[in-house]
Amino acid sequence: MPSTAPTAQSPTAERVGGSSLADVTASDSTLRRFLHGLPGVDAVGLEARAASLGTRSIKAASKAYAIDLAISMVDLTTLEGADTPGKVRALGAKAVHPDPTDRTAPTTAAVCVYPDMVAVAKEAVAGSGVKVASVATAFPAGRAALDVKLADVRDAVAAGADEIDMVIDRGAFLAGRYLKVYDEIVAVKQVCGTDARLKVIFETGELSTYDNIRRASWLGMLAGADFIKTSTGKVAVNATPANTLLMLEAVRDFRAQTGVQVGVKPAGGIRTSKDAVKFLVLVNETAGEDWLDNHWFRFGASSLLNDLLMQRQKLATGRYSGPDYVTVD
Amino acid sequence: MTIEKRSAAFEYAPAPESRSVVDIAPSYGLFIDGEFVEAADGKVFKSISPATEEVLSEVARAGAEDVDRAVRAARAAFGKWSALPGSERAKYLFRIARIIQERSRELAVLETLDNGKPIRETRDADLPLVAAHFFYYAGWADKLEHAGFGAAPQPLGVAGQVIPWNFPLLMLAWKIAPALATGNTVVLKPAETTPLSALFFADICRQAGLPKGVVNILPGYGDAGAALVAHPDVNKVAFTGSTAVGKEIARTVAGTRKKLTLELGGKGANIVFDDAPLDQAVEGIVNGIFFNQGQVCCAGSRLLVQESVQDELLDSLKRRLSTLRLGDPLDKNTDIGAINSAEQLARITTLTEQGEAEGATRWSPACELPSAGYWFAPTLFTNVTQAHTVARDEIFGPVLSVLTFRTPDEAVAKANNTQYGLSAGIWSEKGSRILAVAGKLRAGVVWSNTFNKFDPASPFGGYKESGFGREGGRHGLEAYLDV
Numbered sequence: 001m002p003s004t005a006p007t008a009q010s011p012t013a014e015r016v017g018g019s020s021l022a023d024v025t026a027s028d029s030t031l032r033r034f035l036h037g038l039p040g041v042d043a044v045g046l047e048a049r050a051a052s053l054g055t056r057s058i059k060a061a062s063k064a065y066a067i068d069l070a071i072s073m074v075d076l077t078t079l080e081g082a083d084t085p086g087k088v089r090a091l092g093a094k095a096v097h098p099d100p101t102d103r104t105a106p107t108t109a110a111v112c113v114y115p116d117m118v119a120v121a122k123e124a125v126a127g128s129g130v131k132v133a134s135v136a137t138a139f140p141a142g143r144a145a146l147d148v149k150l151a152d153v154r155d156a157v158a159a160g161a162d163e164i165d166m167v168i169d170r171g172a173f174l175a176g177r178y179l180k181v182y183d184e185i186v187a188v189k190q191v192c193g194t195d196a197r198l199k200v201i202f203e204t205g206e207l208s209t210y211d212n213i214r215r216a217s218w219l220g221m222l223a224g225a226d227f228i229k230t231s232t233g234k235v236a237v238n239a240t241p242a243n244t245l246l247m248l249e250a251v252r253d254f255r256a257q258t259g260v261q262v263g264v265k266p267a268g269g270i271r272t273s274k275d276a277v278k279f280l281v282l283v284n285e286t287a288g289e290d291w292l293d294n295h296w297f298r299f300g301a302s303s304l305l306n307d308l309l310m311q312r313q314k315l316a317t318g319r320y321s322g323p324d325y326v327t328v329d
Numbered sequence: 330m331t332i333e334k335r336s337a338a339f340e341y342a343p344a345p346e347s348r349s350v351v352d353i354a355p356s357y358g359l360f361i362d363g364e365f366v367e368a369a370d371g372k373v374f375k376s377i378s379p380a381t382e383e384v385l386s387e388v389a390r391a392g393a394e395d396v397d398r399a400v401r402a403a404r405a406a407f408g409k410w411s412a413l414p415g416s417e418r419a420k421y422l423f424r425i426a427r428i429i430q431e432r433s434r435e436l437a438v439l440e441t442l443d444n445g446k447p448i449r450e451t452r453d454a455d456l457p458l459v460a461a462h463f464f465y466y467a468g469w470a471d472k473l474e475h476a477g478f479g480a481a482p483q484p485l486g487v488a489g490q491v492i493p494w495n496f497p498l499l500m501l502a503w504k505i506a507p508a509l510a511t512g513n514t515v516v517l518k519p520a521e522t523t524p525l526s527a528l529f530f531a532d533i534c535r536q537a538g539l540p541k542g543v544v545n546i547l548p549g550y551g552d553a554g555a556a557l558v559a560h561p562d563v564n565k566v567a568f569t570g571s572t573a574v575g576k577e578i579a580r581t582v583a584g585t586r587k588k589l590t591l592e593l594g595g596k597g598a599n600i601v602f603d604d605a606p607l608d609q610a611v612e613g614i615v616n617g618i619f620f621n622q623g624q625v626c627c628a629g630s631r632l633l634v635q636e637s638v639q640d641e642l643l644d645s646l647k648r649r650l651s652t653l654r655l656g657d658p659l660d661k662n663t664d665i666g667a668i669n670s671a672e673q674l675a676r677i678t679t680l681t682e683q684g685e686a687e688g689a690t691r692w693s694p695a696c697e698l699p700s701a702g703y704w705f706a707p708t709l710f711t712n713v714t715q716a717h718t719v720a721r722d723e724i725f726g727p728v729l730s731v732l733t734f735r736t737p738d739e740a741v742a743k744a745n746n747t748q749y750g751l752s753a754g755i756w757s758e759k760g761s762r763i764l765a766v767a768g769k770l771r772a773g774v775v776w777s778n779t780f781n782k783f784d785p786a787s788p789f790g791g792y793k794e795s796g797f798g799r800e801g802g803r804h805g806l807e808a809y810l811d812v
Contacts, residue, residue, distance in 0.1 A: 040758040042778050045609030055449060057344035057661040066339070249608050256644075284339040285652050292339055 013222060013258035021222065028179040035178060035218060041210035041246060050241035053285055054278045063277070067312050068106050070276040070304075071098060073294040075133055075265070077112040077302045078329075079140075079233070085120045088113055090329050092124025099309050100327065102316065108305065109294040110163060114139075115152055118159035133163035133199070137188060140203075140232035142167035146184055153191045164192050165199040167232060168216065170206045178219055185223035199227035199265055199298075205237030213243055217250035220262075227263035233300060238268025244279060248286040264291065267300025273311040276304055341654075344661045346448045351439045353525065356387040359395055359548065360531035362402035363541030369394040374550070376524055379445035380658050380667040380702040388524050391549035393556040396516070399545040400560050403487040403514040406542030411484045411512035415471030422467030422509060424537040429460045432533070436526060438659070440498055443525045445667030445703070446621050447658045454620075458783055459502040462801075465785035466506035469806060473511060476803055482810040484512035485588055486564035489557040491578075492527075493570045494520035494669050495624040495725075500569050501527055503789075503800045505544060511809040513565065516545045518557055520570075522670045524548035555581070563587060565809060569626070572723075572749075572794050590798025590808045592626065592790060594723040595751030598744035599629035599780060600766065602737075603638045605756035609778065611645045614729070617754060617780035619653065619707055622668055623727040626795070627752035629780050631720060632731045633740050639733050643711065650707050651694040668703040668726060677705050677726035684710050684719035689730070715746055723749065737762065741769045750792025754780045773799075 099105035110131035134156035138144035172180040200220040231238040244266040358365035372390040437451035492500035519527035569592040617629025658666035668674040689710040698704040713730040734740040753772040788804035
């Protein structure tokens with residue numbers, strides 16, 4: 001994918017909403033005032049807009065383009081206690097050649113693994129351009145001391161991770177201790193340095209309100225996130241069209257105010273090509289075409305890829321093949 | 330392999346709805362006493378598709394003699410129809426509602442062809458509401474004695490109904506469903522530019538086995554409407570359309586014993602406070618004025634925005650307008666369709682030119698208009714004052730006038746400073762502010778944090794020159810009952 005895109009953000013936002021970043025993040029209360037001063041979100045209206053964009057009819061050449069684009073945006077993920085080096089190697093092979101019967105299928109964006117599997121994954125995708133992402137910071141609960149989280153990140157980066165997916169401390173966020181969440185993100189970002197891009201996971205299902213999701217998005221971006229990500233995939237409610245639409249509005253507004261572009265990654269629960277295409281429509285009509293590549297938009301999904309591949313085969317052959325014509329992992 | 334990033338935006342391939350689901354006959358007659366018949370004087374007119382100027386069909390043009398025939402048929406049917414138990418009338422209405430649902434794809438395509446509005450609106454808004462209105466009033470037909478209009482409210486007799494071209498089938502539903510539920514019989518004149526869906530509805534009445542003469546449909550021009558309104562044997566007149574015609578009708582009906590309801594023009598204010606959910610407000614503004622190309626009497630055609638968020642809101646709005654897709658109304662991805670007629674397009678053009686001449690600032694997104702048909706790009710006017718024509722006259726097109734205010738009192742004063750009073754919108758996250766402002770607005774419908782939402786259970790109607798009487802809901806029954 002576009003090699004011209006910068007791998008690390010240029011200095012993060014210096015001014016937001018008319019104030020200097022230092023002023024906004026001076027204390028818990030200044031940060032709270034800023035985050036609570038963001039425009040509210042009307043849940044009914046947000047969901048109606050997401051639903052209405054879901055009725056766009058994507059056909060023919062645009063569908064073929066969308067499917068390939070979606071494949072190229074997949075973070076192919078395995079996050080199980082039972083993961084073995086063999087499983088991760090298989091995943092790496094699939095990321096490089098998603099469809100063994102059709103070498104024109106694009107590679108996925110990344111493979112996403114636990115920190116102890118980063119080295120194995122790096123080797124499996126070596127030379128392909130596929131990135132290795134790792135969930136660090138005591139994923140998925142994030143309930144560990146900051147030292148432990150930073151050590152987790154350090155391990156992953158040392159093993160060669162190109163991207164770090166960190167979870168925020170939802171407990172602190174919900175308690176209104178925004179500065180603690182901010183400081184943690186800043187600390188993790190520092191460990192990532194220029195080697196790894198940082199994706200900040202909010203676990204939107206646990207934040208529960210759209211106002212919280214908008215505030216978390218801004219908090220993450222102020223702290224220097226390269227990507228904001230909906231969820232871990234480990235709770236009941238993960239990525240939805242509405243919460244992704246909201247985060248796309250946030251990155252759009254953040255760039256308009258600061259000039260800094262941040263990526264978006266919906267994760268969990270996106271299983272079909274139809275759903276993936278709907279998310280691409282959201283990107284196209286909300287943040288705009290600048291976000292329509294895998295440097296700025298990702299799908300955190302494991303089962304989505306096979307459906308995309310089957311749809312791709314159907315477009316190529318005119319017939320629907322079935323699950324035995326794509327690899328299980 | 331990698332994917333080349335497209336230089337242009339994610340282009341959506343055309344996704345046209347198939348025309349083959351609807352079979353439009355080369356010619357149609359008037360629907361009188363359960364039969365399609367020619368006009369007494371043999372006159373016909375053509376109905377065209379405003380998106381392509383293609384002739385869709387040739388339709389009989391009703392004259393005074395036809396009006397008389399239709400009213401006599403309705404009068405003859407009235408005795409038996411009004412004597413039916415309410416539960417029996419309900420059966421017919423439920424049947425009509427179900428047939429509308431079954432044929433909704435066909436009717437949506439037909440309406441889009443004849444009217445020019447996008448298929449996503451006819452499919453997702455018009456047709457579901459049309460069916461819902463028949464279902465809703467079917468439910469009332471056997472409960473009229475519990476509606477709060479006396480122990481045994483009686484129907485009025487023959488209802489003469491004249492409807493506009495902006496929502497041909499929906500306005501038909503708003504008029505016919507309550508009239509039939511309450512035991513009246515109907516003579517309805519659809520607009521001359523959009524007669525076809527009413528004629529398909531006539532066919533649905535036959536399919537539902539509705540007794541002859543209960544519903545009569547007379548395609549025609551204003552002369553037919555005038556003859557219907559003036560007919561001495563009509564007991565109730567219901568009109569939706571322009572304020573000018575409404576005034577004429579009021580003059581005609583004055584001094585007679587006819588009951589009258591008028592749904593006329595509007596110049597709705599959409600008030601955005603600085604604490605509004607701005608992204609959703611932008612959607613509401615777009616929906617308020619660009620739905621059906623702004624050809625909506627309750628359109629939110631005046632945006633009143635609090636000065637402190639004006640720049641932010643207008644930036645968002647302009648960016649959003651740039652994503653609107655204008656073109657083939659049958660394409661499922663089209664947001665803005667064609668203007669209904671050359672005449673309407675000329676009116677919109679004249680008024681917007683006047684807006685510029687009076688000093689308002691005009692803005693439209695880069696937008697290519699098709700070469701055939703009647704089209705008008707979505708348009709914003711900023712730097713508008715209350716004195717400008719574009720802030721006062723109903724434009725009935727995709728044209729939004731933006732005004733500003735500083736305090737809630739100023740917002741209310743400006744919102745109410747219009748000869749109309751049909752709709753208004755309030756955008757704020759503060760519930761107490763919404764309630765306080767809503768209570769002061771002189772408008773029949775006040776939406777909060779939404780716009781252009783309709784429901785058959787919710788009454789609709791105006792203040793001042795927007796007319797009188799209510800349609801929809803329990804209140805909508807009153808207009809068809811002797812109370």
